Amino acid sequence: MSDTVVTRVAGFVDEYLLLWVLLSVGIGLLFPSIAVLTPLSTPILAVMIGAVSLTLAPERFRRLRGRTVLTILVVQMGMPLLAFVIARTLGLSLAFTAGFVVLGAVTPELVTPTMTELSGGDTALATVVLVLVGLGTLVFVPGVVTVVLGTSVAVEPLVIVEQLLLAVVLPMSLAVGARYRWPDPIGQYDDLYPSVSGLMVILIIGIVAAANASLVRESGSVLLLVLLGAVVLNGTGYVAGWLASWTFSRPERIAATLSIGMRDFAVAAALLVGAGFPTAATLPAIVFGIVEMTTSAGLVKLFSRSS
Incomplete structure (x- = not known):
C-alpha cells in the first residue's frame, strides 16, 4: 500500500472518528x-497506547509542570462525590448509586491519551495522570466508597496493576524508548500514529458494546435514568477539567478536560462485580463507557478544528 493511500485512510479515520465510533457502538449492540473478541481487548489497548506514545519524545515528559498534574489530581478526587449527588438526585437504587460512585472514583479511561493526542492536547500529561491515578485507585476507591456509601468495596491490586503494566506502562516505555533511540525514522510517521490509535478506539468500543448488549437491552425503563446520569457525569467532568485548568496552556487544558471527564468503565464494572453487587449495578459503568467514547470523539473534532 503506497504512502499516499495510507495517508488518505488515516485522514479518513481522523476526520470521521465520531461517525466511526457511533457506527461501532451500533454494530456491537446489534x-x-x-x-468473542473480548480476549483481544488488552492487546488492542496496548497497540493503542504504544502507537500514540511513539509521538512522545522524552523531553515532553521533562517539560511537565507539577502544578498541572496536582490540579488534575485534586479535581479527580471530587468526581465520586459528584457521581453520588447525581445518582441520588435521580432517585437511583443503592446498587446503581454504588455503580456511579465507583465509576467516579476510578482512573481515567485508557483511551484518554489517544483522544488527547487526536485533539492536539498534552499527551504526556494525560499519560502521567492516567498512571498516577491508576496507582492511587488501589487506596482511593475502597476509602471513598466506604465513606460515601458505608459499603466496603475490596480492590484487587493485581488486576489494576496488571492492566496498567500491560496496557499502559510497558507499551508506553517501549515506544518512548524507541523514539529516543531512533528519533528520525520514527518521527517521520508522527502524523500516522494517532490514526492507528484512533482505529484501536473504534475496535475496542465495538467489542465493549457487544459484550454488554444484553445488559443494555434488558435494563428496561431505568436505562433512561442511567443514561441521563452518565451524560451529566461525563459532561460535568469535562466542564470541571476545562474550568479548573483555565490558567494552563491549551494543550494542558485539553489533557485536563479529557482526563477528568473520562472514566475507566471496565475497571469500575470489574470492581462492582468483585464486591458482590448484582450484575445490574455495572449498568452505569457500561452506559458511561458508550457515552464517553461518543462524546470524546466529538470533542476530538471540536478541539482539532478550533486549533
Whole structure:
C-alpha cells in the first residue's frame, strides 16, 4: 500500500472518528457475537497506547509542570462525590448509586491519551495522570466508597496493576524508548500514529458494546435514568477539567478536560462485580463507557478544528 493511500485512510479515520465510533457502538449492540473478541481487548489497548506514545519524545515528559498534574489530581478526587449527588438526585437504587460512585472514583479511561493526542492536547500529561491515578485507585476507591456509601468495596491490586503494566506502562516505555533511540525514522510517521490509535478506539468500543448488549437491552425503563446520569457525569467532568485548568496552556487544558471527564468503565464494572453487587449495578459503568467514547470523539473534532 503506497504512502499516499495510507495517508488518505488515516485522514479518513481522523476526520470521521465520531461517525466511526457511533457506527461501532451500533454494530456491537446489534451483533453481540462480536464479544468473542473480548480476549483481544488488552492487546488492542496496548497497540493503542504504544502507537500514540511513539509521538512522545522524552523531553515532553521533562517539560511537565507539577502544578498541572496536582490540579488534575485534586479535581479527580471530587468526581465520586459528584457521581453520588447525581445518582441520588435521580432517585437511583443503592446498587446503581454504588455503580456511579465507583465509576467516579476510578482512573481515567485508557483511551484518554489517544483522544488527547487526536485533539492536539498534552499527551504526556494525560499519560502521567492516567498512571498516577491508576496507582492511587488501589487506596482511593475502597476509602471513598466506604465513606460515601458505608459499603466496603475490596480492590484487587493485581488486576489494576496488571492492566496498567500491560496496557499502559510497558507499551508506553517501549515506544518512548524507541523514539529516543531512533528519533528520525520514527518521527517521520508522527502524523500516522494517532490514526492507528484512533482505529484501536473504534475496535475496542465495538467489542465493549457487544459484550454488554444484553445488559443494555434488558435494563428496561431505568436505562433512561442511567443514561441521563452518565451524560451529566461525563459532561460535568469535562466542564470541571476545562474550568479548573483555565490558567494552563491549551494543550494542558485539553489533557485536563479529557482526563477528568473520562472514566475507566471496565475497571469500575470489574470492581462492582468483585464486591458482590448484582450484575445490574455495572449498568452505569457500561452506559458511561458508550457515552464517553461518543462524546470524546466529538470533542476530538471540536478541539482539532478550533486549533
